[in-house]
Amino acid sequence: MSIKNLLVWTGGKSRLIPEIDKRIPENINEKYDTYVEPFVGGGSVFFHIIENYNFTNIYLNDKNSDLINLYLAIKEKPKEIFDKIEKLDLKYLSFDAEKKKEMFYLMRKNYNRMKLKDGKINLEKANLLMFLMRLCFNGIYRVSKKGEFTNSLGNYLKRAYKRIKKETVEEISEKLKTVNISCVDFSELEDLISDKAFFYLDPPYLPEKSHQKIMQYNIDLFSMEKQKQLKEFIDKINSKGGKFILSNSDTEDGFFYNLYKEYVIDKVKIKRLISGKNEFRKEITELMIKNF
16 A cells, blocks of 8 residues: 555645655665654655665654654554544534534644643544644644644535545554654754765745745744754765755745755745645745755
8 A cells, every 4th residue: 555644734745756756866775774854744755765765764753742643653553543533533424514613623622732741642632633634724734822733624524524544544553663753853863864864854944935924833933043053954964974855945035045055956846725725726936955
């Protein structure tokens, strides 16, 4: 079974995989045995990598603790998390449209009330994240300054609800068995840098236009200063003989062209949803930056 992602996630790279793939050398595993993804998100690139390449060591990370809680729940407790998902799905499907809407906002409220404890998997919160992300507007994970999930119900009441199959959960769990999963700032992954490591980095993007706000995915905003810190991290990858591919936005002020001027910068085109309807997709330009 081919898995595309863990869940639909803001800025997911499923449409960019052909562009990423053509930039990875065919013989990458002759020298590089370690794959590191500091901003794993929905995991579309990871699932492509694990099915098409042969890295001995794989490290997935994301600063979003609720997302990592879901990865760990599926990795370590696939049966338990599927049973919870199935129970909640059946409850949702038994309701009429108005009750479904009420349920979404009640589950969002419950989700925001739950707090993770260090070192413990919260199956219920993982279940609610999976539920909310299948129903929220455009699959956008957006939080307030308090760190509370704020996205509203999307236009899903008129569509078929996307159920999750038991085999899918089992397959994802199997693929994650030997994967190292962490929830830290990217700067804490410096020990993984070596001349045998290949990094794919997909940080929160800067807005294309100067008047647009930076999307808040976590309680800690990924600011322009944070982008500069990431550049320092990437310079360390390069200086130690590692390889990397970085994705980011093509800002109107050329910020990344100046920041990464010593590296190879390619423009790629991708269609992004710009409203609640699939027909309103805009072709935009993104950047792919690499050191080879």
